[in-house]
Amino acid sequence: MKKFLVAALLAGGLNGWASVRPDTIVVVNHPQKVTIEKSLSSLSVKVEGRGSDQQYYYSERMETDSSAAFLTKEQRTDNWDFKIPFVGKKKQKMLEKNTTDVCFGGFGFGLVSAVGADDGVKVDMGASFELSMDHLLSIHYNLTHSTYVSAGFGMTWRNYRMTGRNRFIQNVDNLQVGPYPEGAQIDFSRLKVYSLTVPLMLHQYLNRDIVVSFGLVINFNTHASLKTRYVLDGEKVCEKSNNIHHNRLTLDLMAKFRFRTLGLYVKYSPTNVLNTEFGPKFRSLSTGITLFY
Structure with a gap:
């Protein structure tokens, strides 16, 4: 009214x-x-x-x-006298137009899966985790009273874990997937990737509490490692490698739904985790929650 x-x-x-x-x-x-x-x-x-x-x-x-x-x-002037679910009033102002804000903080936790994978790569999503703080520093520019864009800087840690009969095997310069030794008591085989991230996002307020976001996350993968653990003939075996030929630069497509400080997200990477000249092919798909954004 x-x-x-x-x-x-x-x-x-x-x-x-x-x-x-x-x-x-x-x-x-x-x-x-x-x-x-x-x-x-x-x-x-x-x-x-x-x-x-x-x-x-x-x-x-x-x-x-x-x-x-x-x-x-x-x-009345140009406003309708009814409410559409999940959509705020037409001229409800959530942001100050054409202004810039600097923000800090935010934490995400999710589960990771491998998609488009070569035979034998069977990542256990229930045992593979992602931790992210991709908005340690974030700059927001308000396009309208309900729309803004952001560019941030942060970090992400991902764990791709296999708990089945196959393991990651480092052979000289190549990374392969193969079975455990006969008679081995299997624990896990995992790849870990640490990244510095630059998220570039578009955000839209639906009302004062609900925001949807879409964008691109650039990952600078500064470190990756392999670790496999099992027991053979009563002896604990731990195989490690820091030379797994991961891709140094990968991209994620990201979508988020946030209600106040709690959010849900989905990330899909169209780029392979490993350099396929030296290792198996698979891409990353993750989903989880965000807090305090």
């Missing part, structure tokens, strides 16, 4: 208002709540809230006789 207008037009035979001006007009812009009470002898108008001022209060009561005639008019 953009504007509320009450006109009390009094007829000629009023007893209580004979000496008062015949017309009373009250205009309140952007009222939050308007209550009108009519009876045979009175008219009462209450306005609660005005624009962003929730403390605003206006009240007027007029005593009349039963012959008084009243006209109550509600005037």
Whole structure:
């Protein structure tokens, strides 16, 4: 309701208002709540809230006789007088347009899977994790009152773990996938990748609490390693390598849904985790939650 207008037009035979001006007009812009009470002898108008001022209060009561005639008019401009689920008011302002903000913090936790993988690469999503703080520093530019773009800097740690019969095997310069030695008691075989990240995102407020985001995350993969553990003939075996020929630069496509400080995200990488000239092919797919963004 953009504007509320009450006109009390009094007829000629009023007893209580004979000496008062015949017309009373009250205009309140952007009222939050308007209550009108009519009876045979009175008219009462209450306005609660005005624009962003929730403390605003206006009240007027007029005593009349039963012959008084009243006209109550509600005037709208370009706003519809109903609400669409998950969509805020058309001109509700969440952001200050054409301004820049600097933000810090945010934490994400998710589960990781391998998609488009070569035979034998069977990553256990329930045992493979992703930890991220990709907005240690983030700069926001507000395009409109409900839309903004951001560029950030952070870090991500990913773990691709296999718990089945196959393991990652380092052979000189190549990384392969193959079975454990016969009779081995299997623990796990995993690849770990540590990345510095630059997320470039577009964010849209649906209302004051809900934000959807889409964008690209650039991963500078500064470190990766292999670790396999099993027991053979009563002896614990741990195989390690820091030379697994991972791709130094990968990309993620990311979508997020956030309600206040809690969010859900999905990330898909169209680029392979490893250099396929030296190791098996697989790409990353992860999903999880975010906090305090």
